[in-house]
Amino acid sequence: MPNLRISEAAELLGxxxxxxxxxxxxGRLPVSVAEHGRQVVDGADLAALxxxxxxxxxxxxxxxxxxxxxxxxxxxxxDTVMAQVEMQAGPYRVVSLxxxxxxxxxxxxxxxxxxxxxxSTHVVVELPERR
Numbered sequence: 001m002p003n004l005r006i007s008e009a010a011e012l013l014g015x016x017x018x019x020x021x022x023x024x025x026x027g028r029l030p031v032s033v034a035e036h037g038r039q040v041v042d043g044a045d046l047a048a049l050x051x052x053x054x055x056x057x058x059x060x061x062x063x064x065x066x067x068x069x070x071x072x073x074x075x076x077x078x079d080t081v082m083a084q085v086e087m088q089a090g091p092y093r094v095v096s097l098x099x100x101x102x103x104x105x106x107x108x109x110x111x112x113x114x115x116x117x118x119x120s121t122h123v124v125v126e127l128p129e130r131r
Contacts, residue, residue, distance in 0.1 A: 003040035006031070013050060014090030067118040069094055076108050087116055
């Protein structure tokens with residue numbers, strides 16, 4: 001399993017380096033020291049923590065969509081029928097097209113915290129280029 005630097009692990013979880021270090025100090029995430037003297041996190045341990053965070057209940061709703069991205073609405077563009085809603089969820093930009101009526105009913109506007117739920121039978125998974 002690959003070892004990830006603290007900064008890489010924090011970025012993948014969408015938290016700060018300091019938060020990840022605090023979690024390590026609290027025993028929530030095991031870290032080790034690599035040959036170069038930097039703290040690293042085992043990829044399997046990080047995946048387990050990510051799963052715990054994903055399984056933590058956000059609210060009492062039940063639904064079939066498993067891909068949920070909590071973020072902040074950054075832009076809403078409306079015409080007479082449709083709305084384009086842009087969100088920033090950690091380092092990820094999410095864009096949704098919905099009816100204007102739905103956007104109005106939800107009160108979506110810049111600054112609103114929302115959850116984007118994605119349900120798809122076709123999701124491409126790729127490996128990033130190694131740095």
